Amino acid sequence: MKLSYVSRVVRFIRARWFFLLDMPEGNSFENKGAAALKGHVIVKRGTGNSVTIGSGTRFDGSIEIQGTRNTVVIGDNCHFRGKIVVKDHGQTVVFGDHSTSNSVYILCQEGASVRIGRWCMLSRDIEIRTTDAHSVIDRQTGKRLNTPASITIGDHVWVGVGAVINKGASIAADSIVGAMAFVNGVFEGRAVNGVPARIAKRGVTWNRSRKKIFSEEEMNAWRD
Numbered sequence: 001m002k003l004s005y006v007s008r009v010v011r012f013i014r015a016r017w018f019f020l021l022d023m024p025e026g027n028s029f030e031n032k033g034a035a036a037l038k039g040h041v042i043v044k045r046g047t048g049n050s051v052t053i054g055s056g057t058r059f060d061g062s063i064e065i066q067g068t069r070n071t072v073v074i075g076d077n078c079h080f081r082g083k084i085v086v087k088d089h090g091q092t093v094v095f096g097d098h099s100t101s102n103s104v105y106i107l108c109q110e111g112a113s114v115r116i117g118r119w120c121m122l123s124r125d126i127e128i129r130t131t132d133a134h135s136v137i138d139r140q141t142g143k144r145l146n147t148p149a150s151i152t153i154g155d156h157v158w159v160g161v162g163a164v165i166n167k168g169a170s171i172a173a174d175s176i177v178g179a180m181a182f183v184n185g186v187f188e189g190r191a192v193n194g195v196p197a198r199i200a201k202r203g204v205t206w207n208r209s210r211k212k213i214f215s216e217e218e219m220n221a222w223r224d
Contacts, residue, residue: 023049027065032076034059046070046089054078054097067091070108075099075118082106082126096120096155098222104128110148117155117173119222121208128153128165156222174222 020040023029026047031037033055041063043049048069053059054076063072063084070086075097082104084093091108095101096118103124108114112130116122131148138145151165154173159165163177166184177183 023051027051036060049086082122084108101126107131107133109133112148112150112167114151116153117157119156120153120159121157122159123161123163123179125162126159126165127163130167132167 018039019037020042021029022040022042024043024047027043027049028051029041030050030052032052034053034057036058037053038060039062041051043065045066046068049065049067049071051063051065051072053074056077057074058079059074060079060081061083063086065072065086067087067089069090070088071092072084072086073093074080074095077098078095079100080095082101084106085108086093087107087109088111091111092113092115093106093108094113094115096116098118099116099120099122101122104122104126105128106114107127107129109129109131114128114130116128128151130151132146134146135144136146137143146167149168151167152170153159153165154171154175156174157171157177158175159177160179160181162180164182165171165177166182168185169183170186171177171183172188175187
């Protein structure tokens with residue numbers, strides 16, 4: 001279902017699910033067959049913005065947009081719980097197919113984008129932000145030092161509780177980010193933790209199941 005203009009529309013899915021969609025004319029919302037919608041999607045100002053929620057996805061949170069030509073895509077068969085804030089213009093937030101989040105705050109601002117891969121698992125109290133939302137300035141030159149930058153999280157990445165994924169971070173596919181880690185660089189390793197984060201171990205992977213031994217097929221089931 002694709003909607004090009006919605007003004008203060010309230011939807012109920014089952015008795016306990018409340019979903020508010022408020023998008024002025026010139027913006028679009030597409031529901032490709034979500035399993036459940038709870039929370040709200042609001043464009044506070046701007047046009048040319050689009051929001052898509054994929055088939056089989058359970059959405060429990062909020063998306064708020066201020067700006068123009070921004071795109072937010074929640075993929076198929078996801079379970080998204082959290083808040084996405086997009087400010088400024090021409091930015092993209094992608095939450096890949098089969099990914100889950102327990103509670104995540106995504107701030108996409110200053111012309112930078114956030115791309116989260118497929119089969120990712122994000123724990124609770126996680127922040128992902130393309131900007132510090134303030135300036136750090138070199139007194140000699142007057143130049144801003146903490147410029148914004150896009151964030152990329154590869155496929156099959158597990159992000160532990162309380163982690164902060166900061167501007168410019170790039171995390172390789174099939175990685176693990178430890179609890180409370182602060183990630184602000186490019187990591188090609190497999191397990192990172194610490195403040196700031198560092199590569200802790202290579203040659204590891206992860207799985208949602210809990211047992212003593214995993215086969216090669218089970219370890220690579222997320223690949224296709």
